[in-house]
Amino acid sequence: MNFKLILLSLVLISTISAAGCNNIVKTGQAAKSEQSDIQRSALDIGERVAQWQIEHLENFDYLEPRYRKGTAEPRNWIQATFYIGLTRWTETVNDSALLRHISEVAESVDYKFRTKRDRHADDHAIGQTYLWLTEQTGDPRTYGFVQQEFDRILANPSNVDLELIEVEPKVWGYEGPCQDRWCWADALFMAPRTWLKLTNITGEDKYFEFADSEFWATADYLFSDEYGLFFRDSRYFESQSDNGKPVFWSRGNGWVFAALPLIIDDLPSDHPSRDRYIALYKKNAAGLQAIQNPNGYWPASLLDPNKVKTPEMSGTAFITFGLAWGVNNGILRDEKYNQSVLKGWQAIEKAIAKNGRVNYVQQVGKSPDPVKKEDTQLYGVGAVLLAASEMTKWAN
Template identity: 45%
Template structure:
């Protein structure tokens, strides 16, 4: 078993195993011990260990996109590896970091093969975290080489999601730029971090420009939320609401925190990023369900009472980051964070598997208690990191 190889300790999970019934965790029933530091570490390590033990054996829990899920440099596993890297650094877990280093070395620290596609860039995030730890230039060079190619010949395709792609790997032409909300998690943090590492402003300049082009295109200022892509400009739920996909907005919020962390304090766009983050955060606490989860369709929760854990985990990660560092008001946001963390604990089975994860998609869809995905576990690790930061800041006692 992989946990034994890594020398990790398998722990008994305190979270309950989800059933097919919708869980109900109203705020007055939340057990205080889930907020204890040791229990945050225990449940989050358990999610990490289960996913590591199923890195190559997940078919029973992932009913679709199994071939894509096996890609070692793809976005699905890449999101988990990024979460594991952040969690490993936050808890100073040498076993996790050694695993990641070996995993990355096997891939030669390469990105996936599509030069322009943001999904193929996300693994750069954990490579760069490893670089911060080990200071090996080989950990950043392949990513830097690809980004230099992009800068030498930047794509200028439209962000319209309609036109079919003309090259293999881009089923829509616009995928050569950040034309879908998820891309704002996959790409910009890598570009921003590369400037921080190298001191070369050109990577951040490119990312900043493209980020705001995408945001101006997809962000609905009236709602305070992102549409997933241009197909959703006109699409509506059956009762007339605009469709704001939970995980799509989760990708954006979580990615924003990494971009802001790595921006120079005097960067001219810094206040704009923070204002976007605050606007989204204020909206999100309005649309959280009473059971602590966020619905898969943020403005139409009445149509989707089923829990969904991956979007919820990204939101807890993002909101916790802001309260812990003082960007958000604790009195306003901690009730939502506590309810959300309780819901996430409820989504974790006794084995450590995170359930209620919507499968690969681009819009609200069905969710099952017994289905998971790598990116769900990755988001949970990011949420666990934020909970430890809240603990350190004195917001969890």
């Protein structure tokens, strides 16, 4: 071959290779930049919403009067959900000031539950924070009361039916007698992980053996294989929205879908139920991913986006957290889940005010209800903190 032609060929090959390498480098840099932007956004939002809420723990005038008393109780499920999110965030950023704040609040109530409803899952939620403090500090004071109460329940476990039937006269704080067990979707976020953490700390299997059995009794009862979604409770099995759609509540599903990663993370790797929790998680993830709104939010009524047309943050943040966890841990590998997480996170970004206030949080309830932009609540902040914690790890 002519020497000049050989030389020209080599030059062309070199040029094409260099261009290809440059394109690869540019693509890699763009991807790295995108990931860094997401991580920076997560760190910024987590810091702002945590700070705003901590600064507003002494005065709840920004809430409607009917919600103020329940919100102000640090042992109630409303604050408990905030602290579950805050403990995850504190671990993520390794913030000693936040750890100190959590410790002081828990100590101020002597690491106790509210005991007026001694079996109610909502009142066991704060135990997750006490037991998290045990893990962080090794202080045995943090779990003594929890163990005492759970031993009492184990000595006389309830066997009521899981059907939620309202009775008269109503018992304070109960929708129906079945709430002596975990007969509604929210309960699967509130209580089982407290029992699991107690087993992990004490080494006594009896606590999570009980919780594992109760969890699956409820999950098998409330989960719809047809839709991949959870009914809130038995009253919704045949319910239809105004538009003739089955009623699946966004936050109700968010409660369970956020609980599953938290439980799986705390389960020993060889636990016999681990695969079963992951299988349920995947089914729920598929059902939820398929019904995300184009704007990134999940509608308050999951199968009827026209029921409540405004954004809703508590369900959206819980679901975004759950999906991001699945992607980050290699459990959800399909690209559609990546895109859902990114859309969900962008929706969260839009709902956070500059000062860190979380907007569009449906108020306390049990079904899809109207939402206003100025509506906020501590459980919505907890959900955003869970999502922010997971998005700091985001990398496709």
